[in-house]
Amino acid sequence: MCLAIPGKLIEISNDANGVRMGKANFGGIVKEICLEYTPEVNMGDYVLVHVGFALSKVDEEQAARTYNALKEMQQLDELNVPEVPS
């Protein structure tokens, strides 16, 4: 659970409480993520996400490499945890 997973940012929005949120696509699985720590990221950017929080930006090539490495190591289970409906 200490590894961060790269995903592509496909949506940016503020939630009802003004928290900067977004959606990231991780190899087909889309998750809601918090973007408060990465104000610099834009739509289409790749971000490194740890337990639902984007921690840094990564480039696309790096994101693909890291994603594949995690997949190979079967370290993507946490993405299968269902989302809590808002």
Next chain:
Amino acid sequence: MKYLDEYRDEGLAKKIVSEIERIVTRPWVLMEVCGGQTHTIVKYGIDHLLPPQVELVHGPGCPVCVTSLEMIDKAHAIARRPDVIFCSFGDMLRVPGSESDLLVLKSRGADIRVVYSPIDCLKIARANPDKKVVFFAIGFETTAPSNAMSVWQAKKQGVKNFSVLVSHVLVPPSIASILQSPLNRVQGFIGPGHVCTVMGYREYEPIAERYKVPIVITGFEPIDILEGALMTIRQLEAGTFEVENQYPRVVNREGNRIARELVNKVFEVCDRKWRGVGSIPKSGYKLRYEFRDHDAERIFDVKEIATREPDICISGLVLKGVKKPHDCPAFGKQCTPEHPLGATMVSAEGACAAYYAYGRHLEARPAVEAA
């Protein structure tokens, strides 16, 4: 080399390994700090790939493994309460406490939920105003910003029925404590890349200086770890002890400033007990006083619990890099991922579980290295 063909970039891996072979002149003991790195090392047999002079020992960087038994038992006591919805990362469910684990409590009717992110607990809290929603906030510095934001938002938004049971641990004091131990054999560190994504690596500089050990902040992919090992060995051979960054594509010296600032607003440093290791001064985070209304330990006031750890389990020594899973008489016998006796057998990042997952319990026990 039996493992090399598993690398996507076999040529590069080969090159790094032969460079290590070329420069190494004497035995060295390196520790990888992060449990994700341990997993990679065992899966790709990196420890077998390196020349025999280089020994890798596995560090304490599995947050699931080092959460103290007292804290696990406290979590269980809180989770059992009928007025509580207890939320946790999935890995914590099977960690054995003195009596049982969260999965067993769940099967007995406790409302225990696995969440992807701590911030999801705020939604659960809003949807269940008559319940107390508690999140088990464990982890290293990588997880601290997420937990800090959840508490920060709960306070700001007035989500009064949300609290966190905090058992945060910090990497730098734990490696300093390893270096201070009279049993220490570690001469250089393959440092934790994702922890440093948040924190940067300034705090490692005084440790490298004081204990004269090279620390190379490293990613977790196989090539990263080989390169991190090469950089560490290069320094050891040259007699230098700097903090170097193998992982600049993700990590910089400052880390994520915004995240660090919020972590400091919500948490303060405290002494923390590590499972199997004992108390390490200033090695954890607790909530600051201003956030006491979201502090599960205060709200539920769980009294100290008498804990019981199986005698046979040596996970404390495994976490300190003094022993390997093979040295444990229960490894792969009484203790397996289906019936874990210690926390290092539960999480995929624990050394015992990684060794088991890749069939090391079937291999002959390696000759005991001279201590």
